[in-house]
Every structure is written in C-alpha cells, then in structure tokens.
Amino acid sequence: MLIHKTASAGTLESNDVLVTVAPGSGIQVHVESVVLAQFGGQIRETVLDTLSRLQVTDAVVRLNDMGALDCTIAARVEAAVRRAGGDA
Amino acid sequence: MNKLTSNLADAIRASGLQSGMTISFHHHLRNGDGVLNLVLAEAARQGIRDLTLQASSLFDVHLPLLDHIKSGVVTGIETNYMSAGIGRAISEGVLEKPVIFRSHGGRPAAIASGRVVIDVAFIAAPAADSMGNANGVSGPAACGSLGYAMPDARYAKRVVVITDHVMPYPLSPCPIEETDVDIVVQVPSIGDPKGIVSGTTRITRDPVGLSIARLAAQVIEHSGLMKDGFSFQTGAGGASLAVTEYLKPILRAKGIQGSFGLGGITGYLVDMLKEGYFAQLLDVQCFDLTAVESIRDNPQHQEISAERYASPNARSCAVKSLDAVVLGATEIDLDFNVNVHTDSNGYIMGGSGGHSDTAEGARLSLIVAPLFRARLPIIMDKVTTVTTRGSAVDVLVTQRGVAVNPRRPELKAGLAAAGLPVLDIRELQSLAHQFTGVPRAVKPQGRVVAKVEYPLGGIVDEIRSVIS
Amino acid sequence: MRRSLLFIPGNNPGMLVSADIHGADAVIFDLEDAVAPNEKDAARLLVRNALRAMRDLRVEVVVRVNPLATDDFRQDIAAIVPLQPSLIMPTKVADADEVAVISRTVADAERVEGVPAGAIGLLPLLETALGIENAFSIAGCDPRVKGILLGAEDLSSDLQAVRSKQGQEILYARGRVVMAARAAGIEVYDTPFTDVDDMEGVSADAKLARALGFSGKAVISPRHVAAVNAAFTPTEDEIVYAREVLLAIREAERQGKGAVSLRGKMVDKPIVDRARRLLDGARSLGLEGTEP
Numbered sequence: 124m125l126i127h128k129t130a131s132a133g134t135l136e137s138n139d140v141l142v143t144v145a146p147g148s149g150i151q152v153h154v155e156s157v158v159l160a161q162f163g164g165q166i167r168e169t170v171l172d173t174l175s176r177l178q179v180t181d182a183v184v185r186l187n188d189m190g191a192l193d194c195t196i197a198a199r200v201e202a203a204v205r206r207a208g209g210d211a
Numbered sequence: 212m213n214k215l216t217s218n219l220a221d222a223i224r225a226s227g228l229q230s231g232m233t234i235s236f237h238h239h240l241r242n243g244d245g246v247l248n249l250v251l252a253e254a255a256r257q258g259i260r261d262l263t264l265q266a267s268s269l270f271d272v273h274l275p276l277l278d279h280i281k282s283g284v285v286t287g288i289e290t291n292y293m294s295a296g297i298g299r300a301i302s303e304g305v306l307e308k309p310v311i312f313r314s315h316g317g318r319p320a321a322i323a324s325g326r327v328v329i330d331v332a333f334i335a336a337p338a339a340d341s342m343g344n345a346n347g348v349s350g351p352a353a354c355g356s357l358g359y360a361m362p363d364a365r366y367a368k369r370v371v372v373i374t375d376h377v378m379p380y381p382l383s384p385c386p387i388e389e390t391d392v393d394i395v396v397q398v399p400s401i402g403d404p405k406g407i408v409s410g411t412t413r414i415t416r417d418p419v420g421l422s423i424a425r426l427a428a429q430v431i432e433h434s435g436l437m438k439d440g441f442s443f444q445t446g447a448g449g450a451s452l453a454v455t456e457y458l459k460p461i462l463r464a465k466g467i468q469g470s471f472g473l474g475g476i477t478g479y480l481v482d483m484l485k486e487g488y489f490a491q492l493l494d495v496q497c498f499d500l501t502a503v504e505s506i507r508d509n510p511q512h513q514e515i516s517a518e519r520y521a522s523p524n525a526r527s528c529a530v531k532s533l534d535a536v537v538l539g540a541t542e543i544d545l546d547f548n549v550n551v552h553t554d555s556n557g558y559i560m561g562g563s564g565g566h567s568d569t570a571e572g573a574r575l576s577l578i579v580a581p582l583f584r585a586r587l588p589i590i591m592d593k594v595t596t597v598t599t600r601g602s603a604v605d606v607l608v609t610q611r612g613v614a615v616n617p618r619r620p621e622l623k624a625g626l627a628a629a630g631l632p633v634l635d636i637r638e639l640q641s642l643a644h645q646f647t648g649v650p651r652a653v654k655p656q657g658r659v660v661a662k663v664e665y666p667l668g669g670i671v672d673e674i675r676s677v678i679s
Numbered sequence: 680m681r682r683s684l685l686f687i688p689g690n691n692p693g694m695l696v697s698a699d700i701h702g703a704d705a706v707i708f709d710l711e712d713a714v715a716p717n718e719k720d721a722a723r724l725l726v727r728n729a730l731r732a733m734r735d736l737r738v739e740v741v742v743r744v745n746p747l748a749t750d751d752f753r754q755d756i757a758a759i760v761p762l763q764p765s766l767i768m769p770t771k772v773a774d775a776d777e778v779a780v781i782s783r784t785v786a787d788a789e790r791v792e793g794v795p796a797g798a799i800g801l802l803p804l805l806e807t808a809l810g811i812e813n814a815f816s817i818a819g820c821d822p823r824v825k826g827i828l829l830g831a832e833d834l835s836s837d838l839q840a841v842r843s844k845q846g847q848e849i850l851y852a853r854g855r856v857v858m859a860a861r862a863a864g865i866e867v868y869d870t871p872f873t874d875v876d877d878m879e880g881v882s883a884d885a886k887l888a889r890a891l892g893f894s895g896k897a898v899i900s901p902r903h904v905a906a907v908n909a910a911f912t913p914t915e916d917e918i919v920y921a922r923e924v925l926l927a928i929r930e931a932e933r934q935g936k937g938a939v940s941l942r943g944k945m946v947d948k949p950i951v952d953r954a955r956r957l958l959d960g961a962r963s964l965g966l967e968g969t970e971p
Binding site: 418419421422646 | 694696697700701702732735900901902905
C-alpha cells in the first residue's frame with residue numbers, strides 16, 4: 124500500500140498508542156513508549172510485521188505508546204496506514 | 212517559664228541545632244506540609260550544614276529539599292517513604308550518602324533502641340498550648356492522629372513543637388505531652404489543608420480494581436479468619452480500599468463482630484466502626500476528613516503511636532494482633548517478594564510505609580494488584596527492589612486468579628475448596644505474558660543510592676542509581 | 680445460559696482486553712453507538728484484533744455492528760466474521776426482510792472466509808416501534824436468530840414516551856418481545872439499566888425482567904454484572920422446590936396419577952416443565968441442580 128498523506132490513529136490514553144504515518148522513502152519507525160526499556164524491541168517488531176502484511180514499503184511511522192498491547196498496536200498502525208493510504 | 216515564641220529563628224538557635232546533627236519530622240501533613248521547608252530554609256539561613264534528615268515520609272511538597280542537598284545543608288536522609296519527584300532526584304544521584312529507608316515500625320524501633328539518635332525533633336502540630344501539649348484534631352491544619360510524631364517527641368534530645376493554632380493551657384487530648392517539649396513556636400501557617408487530607412477518600416471506580424477487590428474479599432472469607440474478633444487493615448489506594456466494601460456484606464451475612472480496624476484510617480473504616488463491624492479503630496494516621504472528625508469525636512476511635520502500631524522492639528504492637536492486611540505492589544516476584552520502592556525503570560517512587568511491618572505481623576497478608584498495568588506485568592522473575600520479603604506474603608490476588616505462597620499449603624487448599632481460581636504464581640505470570648509478551652529485565656546498575664532496612668534491622672536490599 | 684451481556688466500547692483497548700474478567704456470561708463488543716463516526720474504521724480493526732487475541736479466553740463474545748443502511752455494516756461483517764464470534768448483533772432491526780439480508784451477508788462472508796456455514800448466530804436488537812411490532816416475525820424468520828434484545832432508550836424516543844426508572848412506558852414492549860421470542864422458541868434479553876451508580880435500581884430492574892420471562896439482561900457497566908447475574912440465578916429455595924416437584928411427580932407417575940399436591944398446591948405438567956428448566960439452568964451454572 125502506498126502512503127499518500129499523513130494520518131493518525133489511536134489515542135494517548137493508558138493502554139492505547141497514538142500512531143502517525145507519513146510518506147517517506149523506505150521504512151522509518153520512531154517509538155516513544157512508557158515501556159520502551161522493557162518492550163521497545165517487541166513494539167518495533169509488531170510495527171514492522173504490520174507494515175509488511177499491508178505491503179507498505181515506504182513510510183515514516185511514529186508511535187507515542189502508553190503501554191498498548193501488541194493487538195492494539197497492530198490495529199492502530201493498520202488504521203493509520205489505511206487512513207494515510209487512500210484505501211478510503 | 213516561657214516555652215512559647217513566635218520567632219522560628221530564635222527557636223532553632225535555642226534548640227541548640229548545629230551542623231552535623233540529625234533533625235526529625237513527621238508526615239501527618241502529607242503533601243500539605245509547610246514545616247519541613249520552613250525549618251530547612253531557616254537552618255540554611257543560619258549557616259547550618261551537614262544535617263541528617265530523619266523524616267517519617269517525604270512528599271513532593273518538599274522538593275525545595277533538593278536545593279538544600281545541593282548546597283550541603285542536608286547530607287543524609289532517612290525515611291520510610293519518598294514520593295516520585297524526590298525519589299527521581301535521589302535515583303539520579305543528587306545525594307552522595309545512600310538514603311536509609313525504614314518502615315513505619317522499624318523507624319520507631321531504631322529510635323527507641325538508640326541506634327538512631329534525633330538531636331532535634333521539629334513537630335508540626337495543628338493545635339498546641341503554650342507548654343507544648345499538642346494534638347492533630349483542631350486548628351486549620353487538622354490532620355487527626357499524630358501517631359508518627361509520638362516516638363520523636365518521646366526519644367529526641369530536644370523537641371520543638373511548631374503550630375499555627377495556640378490554644379489555652381491545658382490542651383486535651385494531647386498525644387504530644389508537655390513533659391517532652393522544650394520549645395513551642397507559633398508560625399502563621401504549618402501547611403496547606405488541601406494537601407493534608409482529602410475531603411473524602413473514594414474507592415476506585417476502575418472495574419479491574421473492583422473485580423480484584425471482590426476476589427480479595429472472597430479470599431479473606433475463606434481464609435479461616437472470619438470469626439468474632441476479626442481484625443483488618445487496608446491501604447488507602449486502588450483496589451485495597453475497595454476490599455472493605457466487599458467485606459462488609461460477608462461480615463454481615465456471617466454475623467461476625469470484628470475487634471479492630473488498624474492503620475491509616477479512611478472514612479470507609481470509620482463507617483464500618485459506626486455500623487458496628489468493628490469495636491475499635493486503632494489509628495496511627497488519618498487519610499481523610501471523615502477520619503479526622505471521627506478520631507476527635509468517637510472514643511472508640513483511638514489514636515496510637517507508631518511504636519504501638521508496628522515497632523518490632525516493643526513488648527507487643529498492634530500489627531502482631533492483626534488478622535488480615537490488604538496491601539498493594541508495584542512488582543511481586545516468583546518468591547512473593549514485593550517491591551513498593553521503585554518503578555519498573557528503577558526510579559524510587561515510594562517506600563515501605565507500613566508494608567513490611569504489617570505483612571510480617573498479620574496472620575494473612577494479601578497483595579492486590581492487576582496482572583499487568585498498561586503493558587507491564589506485575590509478576591517478575593525477581594523484583595527490582597525487595598521491600599517486603601516473600602516469606603511474609605501469603606496471597607497474591609489479581610483479576611484473573613489467586614496465587615498462594617507455597618509456605619501456606621492449608622490456605623491454598625481451603626481457597627481451592629471454596630472454588631476460588633487458585634493458580635501457581637508461575638501460571639499467573641505466563642498468563643500475563645500471553646497478553647503482554649515477556650519484558651526485558653531492567654535493573655539499574657549505578658552506585659548505591661539507597662538501602663532498605665527491614666523492620667527488625669538488617670539491610671534487605673540496595674537501590675542503585677539510574678544512569679540515563 | 681446468558682444471564683448478563685456486558686457492553687464494551689469497541690474503541691477502548693483497555694476495556695477490550697479486560698472484558699472477560701467482570702463475570703458477565705457474554706460480552707458485547709460495540710462498534711455502533713459507543714464509537715464516534717470518524718473512529719468506526721479504527722474500532723473495527725481494534726475489535727477484530729481483540730477477538731483474535733481473546734480466542735482462548737472463556738467468555739462468549741457478541742459483536743454489535745452498525746445498522747444495515749450504513750456503509751460500515753458490510754465492512755463490519757467482513758472484518759468480524761473471520762474471527763467467528765458467537766453472535767452478531769444487528770441494530771435497529773425493523774422487520775424480517777432486513778434479517779434475511781443480514782443473514783445472507785453473514786452467510787456469504789462465512790463461505791468466503793471458510794467459517795462453517797451457520798456458525799455465527801444473530802441477536803437482533805429491537806429498538807424501534809416497527810421492530811417491536813414485528814418482533815415475532817423477526818424472532819422466527821431465520822434459524823440464525825438465536826435471541827432478540829430489547830433496546831428501550833431508542834424505543835422510548837421513537838414512541839415519544841418519557842423514559843423512567845420504573846419502566847411503565849416499556850412494559851408493553853417487554854411483554855411483546857418476551858411473547859414473540861418464546862413463541863418462536865428463542866432467547867430474549869432485556870434492555871440495560873442506565874444509572875450506573877444505582878445498585879438497588881439495577882437489582883430491582885433485573886428481578887422484574889426475570890419475572891417477566893426474559894432469559895437475561897444487557898449491562899452497560901461492569902459494576903452491574905453481579906446484581907444482574909444474581910437476579911437471573913436460581914435461588915436455593917427455587918432449586919429445593921424444583922427438586923421436590925420432580926420427586927413428587929415421579930411418585931405420582933408411579934401411582935398412575937397425572938398430577939399431585941405439593942405444599943398445598945396442585946403440581947401438573949407446566950409446573951414440572953418449569954422445574955426441569957430451572958434445574959437445567961442451575962446445572963449449567965454449576966449449582967446443585969441435578970435431577971433427584
């Protein structure tokens with residue numbers, strides 16, 4: 124999927140994550156998280172898996188994570204990608 | 212003889228305070244306390260340095276303390292609890308000498324034994340007379356019990372009572388007695404009532420917390436302790452307090468007459484006293500206005516000292532007669548050790564308070580905690596800091612099940628027989644990991660910035676600085 | 680047995696992952712009214728992922744989808760069916776034709792996704808005057824319809840009635856949906872009680888619903904679950920009496936009689952049927968409900 128514009132999904136409430144996806148070249152993932160020390164690697168992996176499943180090859184993805192579980196992170200990344208990608 | 216002055220500078224000079232001494236403060240004014248800041252500012256003005264602070268707890272209202280540390284006025288801290296703002300600075304290494312953390316019972320034990328010597332105790336008093344009889348139940352800064360100040364008054368070399376509400380001699384009641392008091396200082400204000408007690412303490416509305424509380428009450432119900440004479444203590448936070456609400460119908464249904472509620476007292480325990488669930492409340496600290504009014508007006512609501520509350524050196528103390536205590540945890544490990552000192556990144560944000568005292572003393576110690584907070588599992592392989600030893604903890608209650616310490620097989624059998632969801636603590640941990648994934652262990656590796664002393668003495672753990 | 684069905688807002692990750700801990704017999708992940716119009720897409724993905732993550736947990740999941748007339752409806756069905764929730768709850772259902780369209784849409788999705796045909800049931804929400812009037816034909820039109828739920832908030836607005844705690848204004852609708860569901864041989868669930876702080880109110884309302892014949896009740900606050908479960912759980916007295924009824928009728932049969940007197944009242948077939956049903960319910964809740 125191609126990223127045409129900047130779009131976000133999610134919130135800054137506890138257990139949620141605010142994901143912003145923007146056009147870019149190649150994949151760049153920036154993670155801010157309240158659990159970065161404990162789960163930074165897993166969060167990044169979930170983001171990359173989700174992007175790859177959606178066949179996104181070029182995007183800048185920023186996460187502001189309030190302790191979301193993987194299923195939430197994947198859902199928010201997918202929602203942001205679809206909003207940014209002209210899927211709608 | 213005139214003990215009363217309105218000049219704090221004179222009072223400090225008259226107390227004989229000198230560089231290198233130990234001064235003490237109580238924390239009944241909590242995050243509204245003005246006295247610790249006032250005294251340190253005046254001591255600094257007089258050029259006094261190298262003080263050791265012997266405070267029963269420190270709150271973020273005391274953040275000016277950090278400047279006194281940087282300027283060398285304060286070079287040592289011994290306390291039972293430290294809120295996150297001050298804790299962060301300590302974790303980042305602002306103080307060279309390690310902080311000594313004690314418990315609410317361990318502190319008076321150390322003071323009574325002479326292991327800790329207080330040169331001057333500065334006792335904030337919501338009401339006092341000209342001779343230093345003082346209480347916490349009157350005046351604009353009324354806080355209720357003065358339980359943590361009582362050992363300081365009794366054992367310190369010099370005692371300065373600081374009040375903003377002088378009442379006619381002889382003041383009654385007087386948990387602080389004139390026989391112990393050297394100087395009385397009248398100041399315009401000892402603190403901000405808004406930070407001292409909350410109007411009412413409310414139980415959590417968080418549905419996860421409530422489901423944990425409901426399960427915890429069922430654990431107590433089937434613990435074998437539900438008999439006439441039942442005694443109970445609970446923390447004031449999160450799910451702990453909500454346990455009282457679920458306990459009431461159980462006590463009612465079984466027709467049980469409890470003997471006493473203990474500890475930091477909230478309106479919920481006051482209601483239980485009024486409704487006849489308990490015969491007495493033993494109160495070392497009031498958490499809300501309802502508790503303050505009750506301790507003032509109800510003779511069945513007794514003020515007790517920190518020594519009577521929990522000192523392991525006393526000939527006896529109340530926690531040793533306690534049936535059940537409900538406590539929280541930041542982390543608990545596979546050996547049931549509990550941490551309430553540091554957060555998951557190793558920053559200091561609390562302290563034992565009465566955690567280790569009550570867990571060691573009570574017949575049944577329950578830890579109530581969600582299986583994970585946001586994404587952080589509560590059950591670790593090893594806790595970051597040991598506050599309370601696992602040998603003192605009987606049951607962990609989470610929203611998805613109960614783990615019983617293997618040292619209590621009869622309790623485990625009883626709870627399982629009652630149909631409660633009893634799991635091995637490792638099963639609960641792996642259940643949490645199914646949701647969260649397995650966290651990378653984070654253990655600060657810097658120099659030692661604090662030591663945790665167990666109630667009976669002896670260092671149970673060390674806290675290292677966080678290097679960012 | 681579904682005594683309580685707890686609504687969980689579909690766009691709230693914290694509530695979704697702890698949905699199963701409140702003791703409700705079923706949870707309803709809500710993609711409709713609990714989700715803002717511009718968050719429908721995000722909620723759909725979140726609920727889909729939560730369903731996947733919660734597969735191993737022992738709670739029945741219902742998904743409330745957006746109305747048939749909206750674009751979101753088909754997207755909801757496409758996203759949710761692969762995860763095979765127990766029930767899908769279509770909203771503002773007005774008549775049997777609508778149910779037929781919904782059922783076909785679900786059937787198509789089941790085929791495409793390789794979900795066993797008919798695996799997913801429907802629990803239509805009746806919350807309009809027309810829907811209540813058509814309750815029987817909705818209840819009986821399709822084997823996929825496993826139950827119906829009364830929605831009193833939208834209904835009383837549609838009726839131009841004043842909504843009250845006592846619920847006089849919905850008494851007719853309550854009777855009507857119970858009648859329709861029982862006539863069609865399916866389950867029927869009562870509207871939620873909306874004052875989250877009124878514990879006595881929810882308890883009384885749930886007891887009334889049970890007395891009227893409802894199978895269970897929807898719940899909008901986790902704090903209401905215990906009261907609703909209690910109201911729909913057979914009491915010890917009821918269980919004891921039901922067992923006595925079965926013993927008495929067995930004795931009567933042995934003596935070749937069709938009816939018998941128990942506690943001064945005639946026991947005959949309807950009372951025996953009721954006793955059997957009550958003991959079945961008690962047994963499914965793990966209570967002492969075995970037939971004597």
